[in-house]
Amino acid sequence: xxxxxxxxxxxxxxxxxxxxxxxxxxxxxxxxxxxxxxxxxxxxxxxxxxxxxxxxxxxxxxxxxxxxxxxxxxxxxxxxxxxxxxxxxxxxxxxxxxxxxxxxxxxxxxxxxxxxxxxxxxxxxxxxxxxxxxxxxxxxxxxxxxxxxxxxxxxxxxxxxxxxxxxxxxxxxxxxxxxxxxxxxxxxxxxxxxxxxxxxxxxxxxxxxxxxxxxxxxxxxxxxxxxxxxxxxxxxxxxxxxxxxxxxxxxxxxxxxxxxxxxxxxxxxxxxxxxxxxxxxxxxxxxxxxxxxxxxxxxxxxxxxxxxxxxxxxxx
Amino acid sequence: xxxxxxxxxxxxxxxxxxxxxxxxxxxxxxxxxxxxxxxxxxxxxxxxxxxxxxxxxxxxxxxxxxxxxxxxxxxxxxxxxxxxxxxxxxxxxxxxxxxxxxxxxxxxxxxxxxxxxxxxxxxxxxxxxxxxxxxxxxxxxxxxxxxxxxxxxxxxxxxxxxxxxxxxxxxxxxxxxxxxxxxxxxxxxxxxxxxxxxxxxxxxxxxxxxxxxxxxxxxxxxxxxxxxxxxxxxxxxxxxxxxxxxxxxxxxxxxxxxxxxxxxxxxxxxxxxxxxxxxxxxxxxxxxxxxxxxxxxxxxxxxxxxxxxxxxxxxxxxxxxxxxxxxxxxx
Numbered sequence: 001x002x003x004x005x006x007x008x009x010x011x012x013x014x015x016x017x018x019x020x021x022x023x024x025x026x027x028x029x030x031x032x033x034x035x036x037x038x039x040x041x042x043x044x045x046x047x048x049x050x051x052x053x054x055x056x057x058x059x060x061x062x063x064x065x066x067x068x069x070x071x072x073x074x075x076x077x078x079x080x081x082x083x084x085x086x087x088x089x090x091x092x093x094x095x096x097x098x099x100x101x102x103x104x105x106x107x108x109x110x111x112x113x114x115x116x117x118x119x120x121x122x123x124x125x126x127x128x129x130x131x132x133x134x135x136x137x138x139x140x141x142x143x144x145x146x147x148x149x150x151x152x153x154x155x156x157x158x159x160x161x162x163x164x165x166x167x168x169x170x171x172x173x174x175x176x177x178x179x180x181x182x183x184x185x186x187x188x189x190x191x192x193x194x195x196x197x198x199x200x201x202x203x204x205x206x207x208x209x210x211x212x213x214x215x216x217x218x219x220x221x222x223x224x225x226x227x228x229x230x231x232x233x234x235x236x237x238x239x240x241x242x243x244x245x246x247x248x249x250x251x252x253x254x255x256x257x258x259x260x261x262x263x264x265x266x267x268x269x270x271x272x273x274x275x276x277x278x279x280x281x282x283x284x285x286x287x288x289x290x291x292x293x294x295x296x297x298x299x300x301x302x303x304x305x306x307x308x309x310x311x312x313x314x315x316x
Numbered sequence: 317x318x319x320x321x322x323x324x325x326x327x328x329x330x331x332x333x334x335x336x337x338x339x340x341x342x343x344x345x346x347x348x349x350x351x352x353x354x355x356x357x358x359x360x361x362x363x364x365x366x367x368x369x370x371x372x373x374x375x376x377x378x379x380x381x382x383x384x385x386x387x388x389x390x391x392x393x394x395x396x397x398x399x400x401x402x403x404x405x406x407x408x409x410x411x412x413x414x415x416x417x418x419x420x421x422x423x424x425x426x427x428x429x430x431x432x433x434x435x436x437x438x439x440x441x442x443x444x445x446x447x448x449x450x451x452x453x454x455x456x457x458x459x460x461x462x463x464x465x466x467x468x469x470x471x472x473x474x475x476x477x478x479x480x481x482x483x484x485x486x487x488x489x490x491x492x493x494x495x496x497x498x499x500x501x502x503x504x505x506x507x508x509x510x511x512x513x514x515x516x517x518x519x520x521x522x523x524x525x526x527x528x529x530x531x532x533x534x535x536x537x538x539x540x541x542x543x544x545x546x547x548x549x550x551x552x553x554x555x556x557x558x559x560x561x562x563x564x565x566x567x568x569x570x571x572x573x574x575x576x577x578x579x580x581x582x583x584x585x586x587x588x589x590x591x592x593x594x595x596x597x598x599x600x601x602x603x604x605x606x607x608x609x610x611x612x613x614x615x616x617x618x619x620x621x622x623x624x625x626x627x628x629x630x631x632x633x634x635x636x637x638x639x640x641x642x643x644x645x646x647x
Contacts, residue, residue: 103557
């Protein structure tokens with residue numbers, strides 16, 4: 001197992017109390033696995049992905065553990081985490097378009113970054129050139145400033161930078177959300193290629209676009225209200241979901257070949273729970289058509305079939 | 317590159333023409349007649365003599381001509397380097413008055429602007445990284461910038477000049493001295509220079525420090541800083557980038573300030589009776605001295621334009637974004 005996360009709790013500190021954005025998920029990501037992480041805004045997917053590499057100033061580590069290739073990552077200790085960052089766990093940020101210092105030539109910035117991490121730029125330069133070629137970028141982007149590149153070029157450059165040191169785990173945070181549809185597809189395919197060429201061992205692809213993640217992910221994990229709802233292979237999640245939330249989420253996607261003239265595309269009624277004082281029991285209870293008294297107790301995240309985990313009392 | 321500078325130079329030329337025209341117009345729109353008020357001070361009893369003198373002066377200054385003729389004459393003599401003769405300090409040529417005042421203004425403003433910029437940026441950059449410094453420097457900075465300038469200047473003149481008697485509170489040099497290259501004169505010059513310098517330095521300092529602090533914090537929270545942090549880059553590298561990028565707006569600020577250098581610091585020079593350009597402007601206005609006012613304004617316009625032009629060049633050298641624009645690249 002590349003990544004093992006166990007009962008991880010990360011809260012946001014606010015004046016009115018703790019917001020339980022990430023409330024104890026336990027899961028694993030296998031070697032070579034591309035896991036899609038889906039959920040709506042406020043489901044905790046961004047908090048989870050950030051927690052694995054760098055907590056921002058408002059996030060507070062409460063408990064739980066994260067193990068990468070058998071070593072526990074000190075995610076509560078910003079300084080100690082530096083050792084893991086980039087070399088063993090890396091990120092392609094959501095804001096790839098503005099992730100590079102606008103006043104430095106890209107090549108110079110990469111060199112400075114690598115040297116600061118104790119890696120000789122000379123030793124990786126050839127590999128860098130090869131990988132730029134792989135994503136169809138000219139070598140001379142290294143002599144340019146970020147604003148001389150188009151959005152898609154910046155995105156690909158950042159993908160190459162982030163994976164240059166062959167990390168075990170790569171977090172791709174909403175990488176496609178700022179791109180047009182045709183570029184989205186290319187970016188998604190590049191991610192798969194990076195895994196196939198073993199630039200990265202495993203990957204977590206955070207997205208709210210289930211249809212896109214279905215094309216590239218081996219497994220999909222669905223989060224709701226700071227907890228895990230369901231995790232299974234991508235095919236199983238799409239074709240035979242068990243959690244009512246997953247079902248409703250999939251039902252709200254448009255289907256090819258169906259005209260929505262007569263039938264309105266339905267969303268999920270209601271809104272996600274506030275996580276400042278989350279409701280007791282299952283957090284989907286208020287919006288769930290199947291909810292009953294049993295749901296006042298929190299359902300455990302259990303394996304109901306081989307490699308199919310669900311947190312729901314009603315899942316058969 | 318050439319296209320960029322060609323366009324810039326054209327804009328500067330146009331600005332120069334408009335500004336100089338307005339400078340010429342403004343004094344003439346002021347109510348009152350400079351010659352009459354000058355003669356009134358001479359208190360002539362003989363009405364005939366006053367009439368004759370009025371005609372003489374009017375002709376001498378060329379004020380009897382129609383306005384368009386005066387305007388044309390003004391441009392012609394401008395290109396001959398002739399700014400006219402001062403009415404207030406008759407018959408000293410305006411250019412001599414200005415050249416006599418410029419060193420005082422420059423000597424006062426250049427050091428105070430540049431030093432306050434350097435020290436302020438330095439403090440601000442440090443304040444951004446230390447809570448303790450932030451909590452002390454920031455309030456002091458706010459107090460300094462919020463202080464009405466003349467109040468601070470008067471306070472300094474009163475406390476250090478009059479009560480403590482450490483520095484003379486008025487004048488550019490001792491009243492008994494004549495400008496000369498002697499030790500007594502230079503030390504008197506420095507003594508008189510210190511208080512006005514200090515007042516300008518202090519007032520500007522807070523603004524620079526606050527500006528720099530805010531810019532650095534902004535840069536440290538920007539996305540490229542975030543990305544570098546996520547990749548485990550050391551604070552040193554991130555700070556280096558943030559500092560470099562935060563300097564760019566500060567550089568523009570410095571340029572704007574330097575542009576006003578030639579204008580002198582009107583208030584400072586009045587509070588401390590310091591005989592620079594600001595003092596000249598005050599005299600010119602009070603005496604309706606068209607030529608002196610025109611001349612000093614012309615100096616200011618030229619100064620601002622040159623400073624801006626220099627900064628355009630410097631900016632292109634330090635900021636790749638401007639450079640790319642210049643070469644007609646992306647965006």
